[in-house]
Amino acid sequence: MTAAGTNLGASIDTNAGAPVRGRSVVRSVALGAVRSVVLGAVLAVVLGAVFTTAPCFAQETTQQAMHAAARVPIRFLLTFDDGPSASIYENPTETILAALEKNTVQPNIKAIFFAQTRAVNGGGTELGRSLLRREYEAGHLLAFHSATPRHSNHRWLGEAALNTSIELGISDLTSITGSAPKLVRPPFWNFDEHSFAAYQKHGLHMLLTDLSAKDGVIYGINFSLTKHRNMRTMLQEWQTRWKTGGVPVVDGIAPVVVTFHDVNRYTASVITDYLQILLEVAQELNIPTADKPFYDNRDDLERAALACTVSDPKNHPPLPGFWNWLWN
Numbered sequence: 001m002t003a004a005g006t007n008l009g010a011s012i013d014t015n016a017g018a019p020v021r022g023r024s025v026v027r028s029v030a031l032g033a034v035r036s037v038v039l040g041a042v043l044a045v046v047l048g049a050v051f052t053t054a055p056c057f058a059q060e061t062t063q064q065a066m067h068a069a070a071r072v073p074i075r076f077l078l079t080f081d082d083g084p085s086a087s088i089y090e091n092p093t094e095t096i097l098a099a100l101e102k103n104t105v106q107p108n109i110k111a112i113f114f115a116q117t118r119a120v121n122g123g124g125t126e127l128g129r130s131l132l133r134r135e136y137e138a139g140h141l142l143a144f145h146s147a148t149p150r151h152s153n154h155r156w157l158g159e160a161a162l163n164t165s166i167e168l169g170i171s172d173l174t175s176i177t178g179s180a181p182k183l184v185r186p187p188f189w190n191f192d193e194h195s196f197a198a199y200q201k202h203g204l205h206m207l208l209t210d211l212s213a214k215d216g217v218i219y220g221i222n223f224s225l226t227k228h229r230n231m232r233t234m235l236q237e238w239q240t241r242w243k244t245g246g247v248p249v250v251d252g253i254a255p256v257v258v259t260f261h262d263v264n265r266y267t268a269s270v271i272t273d274y275l276q277i278l279l280e281v282a283q284e285l286n287i288p289t290a291d292k293p294f295y296d297n298r299d300d301l302e303r304a305a306l307a308c309t310v311s312d313p314k315n316h317p318p319l320p321g322f323w324n325w326l327w328n
Contacts, residue, residue, distance in 0.1 A: 073288040074242070076278050077255040077295055077304055078111040079209065081145060081185060083262035084131035086122050092268035093131050096260075097138060099268070105275040109294040110301050112207075113262065114145035114185040117172035122263070124149065136177050139298050141305070143183035144169040144204060154186050154195040162195060166202045183207050183305055196313040205309035209259040210238045213274065215267045227274065232281040237318075239285055248307040253290050255304040 078100075084093040100109045113135050118124040123132060136142055146152055147169035154162055166184075173181045184204040186195060191206065199206055211234040213227070238256060241247050247254050258278065260267050267274075275294070282289050295301040 071288070072242070072249055072252065072254050073290040074254045074256050074282065074293075075290045075295060075304070076293055077257045077301065077308070078109065079114060079143075079185070079207070079257060079259050079305075080111055080262040081114045081259060082116060082119075082122070082151065083113055084115065084122050084128045084135070085263045086119075086125040086128045087265075088127070090265060090268075091127075091131075092265045093135075093262045095265075095268035096262045096271055097131075097134065097140075099271045100140075101138065103272045103275060105272065105279065106292060106294050106296070108139075108296050109275075110139050110141065110296050110298055112141045112143050112183065112301065112305060114143045114183070115169075115173065116146045116148075116151065117144075117169050118147045118149060119151070120149045123172070132173075133176050141183075141298050141301050142173050142177055142181060143185065143207070144173060144181050145185055146187050147172060151187050153188050153190050154198075155190050155192050159194070159198070162198050163202075166198060166204070170202060170204075182302065183309070191313060193313050196310075205306055206313075207257065207305055207309050209257045210308075211235060211256060211258040211278075213258075213260045213267060215261050215264045227270070228277050228281065231274075231277050232284065235278075235281050235287070236285055239287060242287070248304075250304045250307045251300070253304075255295075255308055257305070257308055 080093075080096065085091050100111060101107065103109070113132075115132055116123050117132070119128065122128045132142060144166070146154075147165045148157075152165070154165075157165065170180050180203060182203065182205055184199050184206055185208070186206065189208065191199075196206060211231055214230065235256070238247070242254060260271070260274070262268065279289065279293055282293075295304065
């Protein structure tokens, strides 16, 4: 740079023919500098658009998706496990059926009953079978839970025993409804690739849950002082997926699967309270509910439930309570 500058100065000051050549050189250098500045400015604009505008656009798109998802109302999809009860003393299944039909929140609510069709203290009794028929005749949806004498873990049954249980359960429910059940929920929320494949082989779709009353295990203490807090905590976790469009939407409504156990006498006694609690926590979290916050039609109920079923056993919603820790 120094040598070139010296030569240019010398040509201007000392050579007779140099002023013209010098001006030409200066003009060329100046034009080159201008081109460089203009090119740099253009590149700055282009690169700025790529590296600045694109993330802003992506962020805006994400926010728009979140806002759109937040406008989708929810509807609670009630499910009951382990029944029917064969108790002759304040039968909890009967209590729940009566409450779903007549309550102060929304009359004639329909639910899914995951039945133990051959339980010695439930579906395997005359009273249990009559309650299964009553559930179906009242417009509820019957689904498969187990067809063993006890609440057997499907993962711990051999392949032949599991297939036999599934086939018996399907036969039991088909004899009541006239069509094979489409939904299954594994006992103890426990499943693996083998049991999942057995479900699929028999045309069953596995439905887990979003919210749970955590009322399935009863050891002496049969009440809860944290019903509201538990439901709010779980719905708040579900809300994260709802805001980003990560939940299924059926007919413009996002189903929220809620699990109870109809063999639990305490749950039966406060089921109307639970209905009210669900509406309260949705309001507290600014989650809009549909005009009818609970399903009241069996066909709609089944379609919504099928949209929420698990398609990959390795990718599923968190299991309720300590079951997620125990099995995973």
